[in-house]
Structures are given as C-alpha cells and as structure tokens.
Amino acid sequence: MLTTTNKNITKEYIKGPFGKIHYWTVGKGEPLLLIHQSSSSCEEYARLVPFLADKFQLVSYDWPGHGNSDDPDFELGVPEYTESALAVLDYLKIKKCHVLGHHGGALLAMNIAYLQPERVYKLILSGTSGPKTEKESEKFKNSLPIKKHQVIPKDGQWILETWKRYTHYLVHVEPEEILSPFLNNIMSKMRPYDAHFGVLCWNREPALNSLKMPVLLIQGSLDTFVSCQEKLLDNIPNAERFVINNAGPFHYYGNPKESAEIINKFLSR
Numbered sequence: 001m002l003t004t005t006n007k008n009i010t011k012e013y014i015k016g017p018f019g020k021i022h023y024w025t026v027g028k029g030e031p032l033l034l035i036h037q038s039s040s041s042c043e044e045y046a047r048l049v050p051f052l053a054d055k056f057q058l059v060s061y062d063w064p065g066h067g068n069s070d071d072p073d074f075e076l077g078v079p080e081y082t083e084s085a086l087a088v089l090d091y092l093k094i095k096k097c098h099v100l101g102h103h104g105g106a107l108l109a110m111n112i113a114y115l116q117p118e119r120v121y122k123l124i125l126s127g128t129s130g131p132k133t134e135k136e137s138e139k140f141k142n143s144l145p146i147k148k149h150q151v152i153p154k155d156g157q158w159i160l161e162t163w164k165r166y167t168h169y170l171v172h173v174e175p176e177e178i179l180s181p182f183l184n185n186i187m188s189k190m191r192p193y194d195a196h197f198g199v200l201c202w203n204r205e206p207a208l209n210s211l212k213m214p215v216l217l218i219q220g221s222l223d224t225f226v227s228c229q230e231k232l233l234d235n236i237p238n239a240e241r242f243v244i245n246n247a248g249p250f251h252y253y254g255n256p257k258e259s260a261e262i263i264n265k266f267l268s269r
Helices: 042-052 078-091 104-115 134-148 157-169 175-188 195-200 229-235 256-267
Strands: 010-016 019-026 030-035 056-061 097-102 120-126 215-220 239-244
Touching: 010 078, 019 042, 019 078, 030 042, 030 078, 030 104, 030 256, 042 056, 042 175, 042 256, 056 078, 078 104, 078 195, 097 104, 104 120, 104 195, 120 256, 157 175, 215 229, 215 256, 229 239, 239 256
Parallel strands: 030 056, 030 097, 097 120, 120 215, 215 239
Antiparallel strands: 010 019, 019 056
C-alpha cells in the first residue's frame, strides 16, 4: 500500500525464502536499508524520501505477511524476517549499507549487524527499549499468548478505538495522513500471523552485546512503547542517543523532516 507519489521510486517484487517480497528503492549514494515495525509496511518510510533520496539509496521492503508481500506458510520470527531482508540486499547486489529499524524492525536491524557485521556501515536502532529485569521479561513473555488469542468483536467498536489511538499517537498530523498507519494496522488483522509475537520472543542479548559499528539510538519522547532506552548506552560502546521531542511511536509519519535530519547528520559524519 505505497501511497507516495514520488515518480522516481522503483517498486518491484523478488522471490524470497517465504514467498514474494515487495520492496521499493530510490535515490543515489550509500545504501540505507529501512526496516519497518510489526503490523506496518514499507510505507512507514515513504515520507523520508524527499529529504534523503538525494544523499542515499533508500531501500525498504514489506516483511513477509505485511504490506504487499506474500503471507508465509508458518509463523516467522526474527531469524526468518532477517533472512528476507538479506534476500532483498542480495537481489539488489548491495554488499554493504547503513541499516535502520524501528520498534520490531530494530531487532531485525540488530540481527543483520550481528550475523553479517561486514555488511553494515552504521546502525540505527529506533524505538527500541533498554534491558528488562528477569522478572519483567518473564511477565512480558507470559502476557503474549493472552494477547495473541484476542477475539475481534463484531460490533466494530475496536476500529473506532484503534482510530482514536492513532490520532493520539499522531496528534499534530492531519487525518488524511493518519490513514496510512491506521489502515496498515487494520489490514494486519487479516493476516494469518501477528509478527509482534515471533519478534518479541527473540533473545537479543547476544546480538546486542556484539555490536562494534557506530550505533544511533532514536526515541520519540512520547513513545510509550519504549522504556529505559538510555540504558543501552551501557551495552553498546559506540552508541549515541537522540530523543525527538513531542514525537510518538510513528515519528517517521508524523515527524519526517526532523527524523531525516537526525539520520542524515549521523550517517554523513
């Protein structure tokens, strides 16, 4: 569901390990792979194009079971979603690139840097939380199956409640612009698997403790899905952090210019 009107964007499909993968690419310069969050699509980064395509070759793709990519035959996790990302890079013959991932996409970005560090110039982990205590981790994991099997009510009230949440997340954005992330979320309910569960069960500690390349941590100040991100500075020796004021969990939709400025400043040094 790519709504950007930029005529220079190339949109194609490749044969991936779990079905067809939809991707887009635009711009010239060092490649920058943009990995969206769970229950989203590569549309998440379309608003960065006017600000970054003159400096970088932007590449984004729909995870399997997201956007215009095929549904997988079984529930995937971080290893499989990472495999799909690498398939896109291989198809485009990109040997080395910058990698940015947001929320669940940050875990995929982290795993790419862990598995193939020689392919990553710089890494941007956006909207990822700091370490949880063992008790917090156990409580979180135990809550996932309950959320996973929630039934959609027939009265449709959940659609209105979802819309209200998105208008709260994107308070300074016009309703027409909120439609894209909102509809991505609604349409994700039609897919056979919710990627949140496979992604959030992944043990990131080995990857997190292995990062040697320059790392930027980004967080929207109003992003309630992120906690204790500053503690990651103790885990990652080459990391720095930037907080976007008055930005929530969808700042690539709501704050594209400021987000692009932060990205460009970090990658251009």
